[in-house]
Amino acid sequence: MSTDSKFSRRDFLKYSCAGAAGAVLMPSAWGASVSASSAKRPKTEANDHVNLAFIGLGQQAMYLLNGFITLPGVKVVAGADVYDIKRHRFERRVNAYYAAHSQKSEVKTYERYQDILARDDVDAVVIATPDHYHAIIAMAACRAGKDIYLEKPLTFTIYEGQQLCKAVRENHRILQVGSQQRSSPEFIHVANLIREGKLGKIARVKVRVGAGPKPYDLPAQPVPAGLNWDLWLGPLPEDIHYNQDLNPIIGEPPDDKEKLWGAWRWYQGLGGGFTTDWGAHMFDIVQWALGKDRTGPVEIIPPGYSFYDHLTYIYDNGVVVSEEPFDASKQGVKFYGENGWIQVCRGEVKASDPVFLPAPQQSRDQPYETTLPHMSAFIDSVRSRLDPNVPVEVGHSSCTMCNLGNIAYELNRPLSWNPIVEKFMDDPEANARLHYSYREGYSL
Numbered sequence: 001m002s003t004d005s006k007f008s009r010r011d012f013l014k015y016s017c018a019g020a021a022g023a024v025l026m027p028s029a030w031g032a033s034v035s036a037s038s039a040k041r042p043k044t045e046a047n048d049h050v051n052l053a054f055i056g057l058g059q060q061a062m063y064l065l066n067g068f069i070t071l072p073g074v075k076v077v078a079g080a081d082v083y084d085i086k087r088h089r090f091e092r093r094v095n096a097y098y099a100a101h102s103q104k105s106e107v108k109t110y111e112r113y114q115d116i117l118a119r120d121d122v123d124a125v126v127i128a129t130p131d132h133y134h135a136i137i138a139m140a141a142c143r144a145g146k147d148i149y150l151e152k153p154l155t156f157t158i159y160e161g162q163q164l165c166k167a168v169r170e171n172h173r174i175l176q177v178g179s180q181q182r183s184s185p186e187f188i189h190v191a192n193l194i195r196e197g198k199l200g201k202i203a204r205v206k207v208r209v210g211a212g213p214k215p216y217d218l219p220a221q222p223v224p225a226g227l228n229w230d231l232w233l234g235p236l237p238e239d240i241h242y243n244q245d246l247n248p249i250i251g252e253p254p255d256d257k258e259k260l261w262g263a264w265r266w267y268q269g270l271g272g273g274f275t276t277d278w279g280a281h282m283f284d285i286v287q288w289a290l291g292k293d294r295t296g297p298v299e300i301i302p303p304g305y306s307f308y309d310h311l312t313y314i315y316d317n318g319v320v321v322s323e324e325p326f327d328a329s330k331q332g333v334k335f336y337g338e339n340g341w342i343q344v345c346r347g348e349v350k351a352s353d354p355v356f357l358p359a360p361q362q363s364r365d366q367p368y369e370t371t372l373p374h375m376s377a378f379i380d381s382v383r384s385r386l387d388p389n390v391p392v393e394v395g396h397s398s399c400t401m402c403n404l405g406n407i408a409y410e411l412n413r414p415l416s417w418n419p420i421v422e423k424f425m426d427d428p429e430a431n432a433r434l435h436y437s438y439r440e441g442y443s444l
Contacts, residue, residue: 049073050073050074050075050124050379050383051075051124052076052077052122053119053122053124053126054076054078054080055080056080056127057080057083057089058248058258059257060151061079061090064126064151065094068126069097071376071379074379075106076107077108077121077122078108078116078119078122079108079109080112080113081109082227082229083226083232083247084227085249085250086250087109088109089250095107111231117140117144117146118144122146123382125137125146127149127151128178131153131155131265132156132234132270132271133234133235134154134155134156135160136443136444138167141173142164142168142173143167147378148168148175149176149378150175150177150178151178152395152399153276153399154177155396157403158403158404158422159434160435164392165393168391174385174388175388176378176381176390176391177392177394179281179398180374181281181285182284182390183377184373184374185358186344187285190285190333191288193342195289195291198356199335199338199340199356200339201337202289202335202336203338205286205334206321206326207282207324207333208326208332209275209278209279209331210274211274212272212275213267213268213271213273213406215267216240216268216269217267218246220241221243222242234442235442236269236270237269240270245260245262245263273406275311276403279323279401279402280398280399282331282333283321283398283402286333292397293398294393295420296315296404296419297314297315297404298315298316298418299312299313299314299416300312300314300415301314301408302411302414305414308322309324310324311405311408313401313405326343327343330346331346332348397419400419400422404417415427
């Protein structure tokens with residue numbers, strides 16, 4: 001089949017049907033089915049005791065560490081980062097935790113992630129690097145026989161996601177995407193409500209995410225001592241200059257926290273803007289609730305065409321999804337159905353009728369990034385060899401939706417997408433943006 005070949009509505013229905021029905025399950029029910037590539041491995045000591053290492057030790061990794069280190073049977077044994085002060089902070093926090101719990105700490109840190117992957121005693125890795133490194137490190141981890149908790153968005157490009165899906169299955173690995181909202185009660189409730197048809201047929205969805213990436217206009221600054229900037233860039237062009245907002249400087253204890261999120265995510269060529277940063281969360285909920293995991297929209301329209309004032313996605317069944325504000329104070333999703341509407345943000349659900357609302361929940365007493373049920377789901381999957389609640393293919397389809405939006409922004413014209421073969425239809429200019437050329441010395 002030609003990668004730009006035409007496709008029919010019947011093809012889409014056949015492709016989508018496996019994910020279009022059924023309720024979303026709470027963590028205790030995950031693992032009811034398993035693909036052949038994730039069949040149960042022989043029982044070993046590592047199935048019960050999981051040695052965990054972290055790659056990328058910035059702000060998000062600290063949140064994840066606070067959760068993973070508390071899970072029974074999990075031992076944090078290593079960390080890697082290109083910035084020495086982050087390695088020192090990681091060691092301090094791990095050592096302090098185990099000392100407070102009368103446990104021996106054996107944590108070691110490295111500048112290069114390859115040193116972690118070479119260790120036979122590491123069962124799984126948590127990857128929380130900037131997005132441009134996700135695919136390279138995750139694929140290397142697959143080949144090294146490590147299971148993976150990979151922060152969202154899954155990959156930097158659509159092509160990388162395609163290759164990572166293959167690598168996970170070919171190497172029989174467990175990969176859990178860090179889409180914590182799928183383990184959060186308010187999002188589980190809304191997804192179930194819609195998938196069970198209680199809101200009726202869905203025709204319209206609004207998603208509040210934010211703008212795409214902007215040109216990189218930060219001034220050049222001297223690289224601080226202890227930061228290997230060349231390694232931080234990795235596959236990116238070597239002429240990208242350093243600015244401290246990209247990799248925020250942190251101090252010594254007690255002031256050893258970043259003052260802001262790494263700003264690389266907001267700039268073209270370095271990140272995907274709000275489209276991928278928050279879209280990987282909120283567009284993910286759209287795909288999940290609509291039963292469109294592992295597939296995606298067929299048309300993407302940037303603002304300013306016809307009567308479209310906002311970035312708009314159209315699915316093969318006619319559902320229209322737009323990135324635009326609605327009556328919410330933060331990022332979220334609002335579904336419009338035959339029987340009313342429901343909207344969900346972190347910690348908040350509103351609806352046209354109280355019958356659609358969930359039972360009252362206890363308020364969260366920890367940062368949202370430290371979502372223990374999501375982390376427990378990964379460790380359970382490492383032990384059971386059953387797919388987690390957000391496997392690689394699901395993370396890829398949600399990430400693809402985000403990247404499609406940014407390609408539409410960049411080309412500033414409507415696009416036709418074939419989610420079966422994952423190509424743009426008769427559009428070489430758009431297909432050229434499925435990936436970029438790595439600099440010499442880097443490859444998947």
